[in-house]
Amino acid sequence: MLRTTLNLFYRTFLLTLFFFSGFSVFAQNPEFKVKSFTHEQNRLLARINTNMRLDDNDEPCALILVRTAETGLGFAASSGIVGDVEWKNGEYWVYVSGGNRTLKMFKKGIKATEYIFEIILQSSETYLLDLEVERPEPIIAEWPVTIITQPDNANMIIDGNAVNRQSKTVKLTEGTHALSLEMPGYEKLEKTIEVDENNVYFNFELPKITGVPLMIESDPAGATVYLEGVKLGETPFSVFYPPGTYQVKVEKDGFIIIENQTLTIATPQTKKTFTLEENVxxxxxxxxxxxxxxxxxxxxxxxxxxxxxxxxxxxxxxxxxxxxxxxxxxxxxxxxxxxxIFPDAATGTIQVAVTPFDATKTETITLTANGVIDKNIKLEKVPSGDIEMVFVKGGTFTMGCTSEQSDCGDDEKPTHEVSVSDFYMGKYEVTQKQWLEIIGNNPSHFKNCDDCPVEQVSWNDVQEFIKKLNANTGLHYRLPTEAELEYAASGGSLSPAGGGAGGGFKYAGSNNIYEVAWYEDNSSKKTHPVGQKQPNELGIYDMSGNVWEWCSDWYGENYYENSPRNNPQGPSSGSYRVWRGGGWYSNSWSCRVASRIRIAPGDRGSCLGFRLVLVP
CATH class of the missing domain: 2.60.40.1120 (Carboxypeptidase-like, regulatory domain)
Known part of the structure; x- marks a missing residue:
């Protein structure tokens, strides 16, 4: 009885061992891992939202931004989740009451994790929790595979790796493998083999070579090649041909024929390239x-x-x-x-009057020989926005945290020299009236003010505005780059940074923010008509305050470390765009000339607008 039990246990153990050696399994369940947790102080739009969502005690919430590529997550907090969890641009926006200490993440198939914060979360503040999911590598099956070749001991390469032929057996993982067999005097054999528990034995025979490998190319390709008058083909091509020395001829239309040359074909292979000379x-x-x-x-x-x-x-x-x-x-x-060669054409006289005089229009007019035509053309005005521009002479300036820009952010460093070309900058921020004329609606929060800057427009919305404006005017408007906006805001070539005798101001046009900007201390929590504050040295208004302004660049926190000197365009890709200048909601620090903030291109806000650049 004891021997029977032991035999049964032994067979069960071997079966279990075979099962785990022949199939892929996971060592453990996936689980969440918190990569980092930081206090976010520059996420202005998120900060606005925390003030707008209140908990059961009518206190502003704390906002936890959970950044992860994983979808379908659930959350629980020690103080409870306030309202719905939102998904925005690769982040879950989780609102909790101030004083919260933990956040639990869970999803079916992943081990739930409760993260304990090292700090007490504060109301009206924003925090970033960077989250990933760790999944263990599977255990892959491996089989002893026997490969027989004729002739024996052919050179063998499997998946790009040479195999020692002292043994005909090699261990391979289950799946598809690339096999290459070579042997002098035989054609190279390349195969794809499928390995599993039922396919572990393979037998291959290499064909003998009846000729020498001959590869012929030409520059340009497509030439016809003859050996001893026998046409071989059009370049490039490869054939097997008996060894020896032959008369060769190479021809192609439009090129000088190559002839009266010899070509020697010898083992192990012969390769020849002919360069043809054009006959044109x-x-x-x-x-x-x-x-x-x-x-x-x-x-x-x-x-x-x-x-x-x-x-x-x-x-x-x-x-x-x-x-x-x-x-x-x-x-x-x-x-x-x-x-x-100019044919003699019959002529007549055409007199055209166009209203307005500088308008352009394409129209076909038929004129007979010796005929006279008077033509009046009146053009209907298309919506153009009547955007007033200021010419900005290009130049070189010091960009970033210069001496007058106190208490700079890390992304404003290091200072670096940048050169920009000539351009035209909008004298004012684009207004609600101009947006309505081009798009046909007014998305602004602060309506009933034609001359107030349009706001609540995303970066993507602005691209549609520019597309229609350019189609209507035939001009090339676009958003300014970060470099162009900072250069113009600091006074361009008139500023000390640009080599001029200007003031070198902290804000756009002054060191006294009250003179040039609508911001949190004087705006009465709303936008104001453009052009009411003092302009900067170039005669451009509201480059500090009123509304934040979109830039064309992707945001790069460390971009200044490797920024090109001439007309930098920002990183080639990213998740956020740049906005600059501060707005009615902003503190004075955000209204500085060098201040830069990131924001997703699809976001909108009542403090977010734009101005345009016109390419000369």
């Missing part, structure tokens, strides 16, 4: 823009530097309402010829 000349036909050019009865839409083989050319130029004109010329190899 060039001709340019100067004529009317509407004329058609035919050379030897073939039309050539492009009349400049026409490439042709050496020959006698018959050039004919045709044009409506004119007699055809023809000329013959001999084109030799490497010629660069230019000829003038």
């Amino acid at each position: 000349g060039f001709i340019t036909v100067n004529t009317f823009e509407t004329a058609k050019v035919f050379i030897n009865n073939t039309e050539y839409p492009e009349h400049q530097n026409i490439k042709l083989q050496p020959q006698l050319l018959t050039i004919k130029v045709t044009m409506p309402k004119a007699a055809d004109k023809e000329q013959q010329i001999v084109l030799k190899r490497n010629d660069q010829l230019t000829i003038d």
Whole structure:
């Protein structure tokens, strides 16, 4: 009885061992891991939202931003979750009461984790919890595989790694593998093998080589190759050919033929590249823009530097309402010829009056020979926004935390020299009236003020505005780069940073913020009509305060460390865009010339607007 029990236990142990050696399993369940927890002080939009959501005691909430790539998470807090959890741009926005000490994360299939904060969360403050999920690597099955080759001991490479052929058995993981077999005197054999518990034995035979590998290329490709008058193919190509020395000929239309050369083919392989020389000349036909050019009865839409083989050319130029004109010329190899052929066209007189005088319009007018036409054209005005621009002369300036910019943020460092080209900057922030004229609606929170800056517009909304404005005007408006906005705000070439004799101000146009900006101490918690405060040295208004202004750049916290000197455009990608200048809600620190804040391109707010740049 004892022996039977032991035998049963032994067989069960072997079966269990075989099961775990032949299949993929996970060592443990996935679990959450907190990478970092920080107090976020520059997330202005999040800070506004915390003041707007109140807990059961009518106190502003604390906001925990849980950044993770994992979706479908649930949360619980020691003080309870206030309202719904929101998902925004890769972050869960979790609102809790001030004083909260823990946050629990859970999802089906992942081990729940409760994180205990090292600090007591404060009302109206924002915190960032960076979260990831750790998943253990699976245990992969491995099988002893036997590979037999004819001839024996062929060189073997599996998955790019050479295999020691002292043993015909090699251990391979379950799945697909790339097998390569080579042996002198035999063709290379490449196979894909599938390995599992039922496929562990393979047998391959390498074919014998009946000729030497011959690879022929040409520059350019597409040439025809002959050996002893026998056509082999068009380059590039590879064949097996008997060893020896042969007469070779290489030809391609438009190129000088290569002949009377020999090619020696020898083991283990032969590779040859032929460089062909073009047999062409060039001709340019100067004529009317509407004329058609035919050379030897073939039309050539492009009349400049026409490439042709050496020959006698018959050039004919045709044009409506004119007699055809023809000329013959001999084109030799490497010629660069230019000829003038202008058909004699019938003429008449057209007198056109356009209202307004500087307007443009495309219209077809038919004129008969010796005829006279008077034409009046009146254009209807399209919405253009009537955006007033100020010319900003380009130059070089010191960007970032200069001496007058006290208490700078880390992302304003290091200071660095930047050069920008000439551009036009909007004299004012884009107004509600201008937005309404182009888009047809007014998204602003502070409505009924045509000359107040438009707000509650995302970066993406602004791109649609610019697209329609450019279509209406035929001009090239865009958002300013960070460098252009800081250069203009600091006075451009008139400022000390730009080499001028300006004031070198902390804010745009003054060191006294009351003179140039609407901000938290004087705005009465709302926007104001543009242009009411003092302008800066360039005559540009509200570059500090009133509303934050979008920039075209992606935000990079350490971008200043490697910023290019000439016309920097910001990082090539990112999750946030840059906004600058401060707004009616901002403190004086945010209204400084060098201050920079990040925000998602889809976000909107009652303190967020923009101004435009026009490319010269």
